[in-house]
Amino acid sequence: MLKPEDFRRSIVHEPGEFLAILERRLRAAGSSGRAGPRARLLEKLSTCYQLVDGELSKAEAFLKKIVEQGGFYAELFKLEAGVEPGEVLKRVKALRRAAGNIYASSRSELKSARGERDAREAFRAGVGRLVSIYRRNRKTLSAVRRVALEFSRMPDVEGDLRVIIAGMPQAGKSTLISRLTNAKPEIGFYPFTTKNIIAGHLPVEPYGRIVLIDTPGILDRPMRERNPVEHRAVLAVKHLADALLFLIDPSPGKYYSLDEQLNVYRTVQNMLQGKPLKIVLNKADATPPGELEEACERVRREAGVEPLVISALTGLNLDALKNWLTGLLKTGTRGF
Known part of the structure; x- marks a missing residue:
């Protein structure tokens, strides 16, 4: 690179x-x-x-x-x-x-x-x-x-494992990368705060360095209708990812429905061509337990995987997320 x-x-x-x-x-x-x-x-x-x-x-x-x-x-x-x-x-x-x-x-x-x-x-x-x-x-x-x-102006994305953080706007991608790494992205309260690629580095001794890459939000629409900001995110997923975290916002205040977010997930999944992917339900702190479980069940049923529930804001289950990332680094996911 x-x-x-x-x-x-x-x-x-x-x-x-x-x-x-x-x-x-x-x-x-x-x-x-x-x-x-x-x-x-x-x-x-x-x-x-x-x-x-x-x-x-x-x-x-x-x-x-x-x-x-x-x-x-x-x-x-x-x-x-x-x-x-x-x-x-x-x-x-x-x-x-x-x-x-x-x-x-x-x-x-x-x-x-x-x-x-x-x-x-x-x-x-x-x-x-x-x-x-x-x-x-x-x-x-x-x-x-x-x-x-x-x-x-692009960040240094060199590392031993590149992990894209993807999802629709306002899913909490920037908050997550700021909690996991040394990156200082702009945290906003409106869609498309992140207009460029942001990278943060997570050293994992003695195995190497994980690079987490925060991408602009991708909307649920055909590729020809996507704007340049979304295209940057698509290119990052397509070319930079060794693995990917897909963030879903299940909270009552979400900008986009679960249907829209799952549609974007399927689009991203097809781009990855079998590389490791983890669905992460963020904003557990702002989601009532019943609605959170309902969202988990939707993911299990429609994506066929068990999501990881976190709160990037409070730190809930971030250790579990780091363990998953460290496991990928230990097993040499690059070139998967």
Whole structure:
């Protein structure tokens, strides 16, 4: 898996930032005055090319990482940018070749110019063509920048066992991960408080580290109708999960019915392809005993498994949940 720092080095500048940097560097290039006028122009032309090529090379390196990694990152790139990363990589490579050709031809024209006026014309034309590569392709480069920034903010999900915490909005996923790990997610009282992936780490000596990943809530609706927030959760389940905790809210104040929550459970179960899954009935502290037992019976009957009843808020049965997770880590669930 890639880490956030793998992406920070690949963040290109916005066109406005790029032009400001270029202006500063062109002023500084050849400012010593020791070289002749033509040598200074050659140095400035080289400065412009190096900046353009440096930005394109950062974009290329980022896209190569995404294409090579595939899976989660490639699908998330397409979700964020609306285009396959491989197609953007081809485009950026072509732009680098074009910039190299422009630089080579402009340098040759500048060196062979008959007089100072022709040399300045060759210089201005070369710089203008190099800058136009950035300007004409600002949409592509801005998309690469936006996705690289998004990826750089993602948490470190490296560990010995990755466990997704999934469920519908307001099931208590963020509260649970904050109680089990060192993560500090935003705890809200409205759906979709969690808009990105949040990870917390649970060390289990001497076996290794469990990574718990809190995902945005998934609604009970067809995939084509899901918004980008839900798609992030789906991609995490599909590509990152070694195992999964599915939280159900059975309380009287629940946002979604048990029917809706069980429908989402079936969707998530199909994505896991047989990997370990535990249904967790949360908010036992806010659910009358009779309603809690009724919800347990529904899960037994319709899902065919025994749910674990907890309260993330009060800590009820969190030790039992940790024991289940530790058992998966001990038996080497990764690659299940």
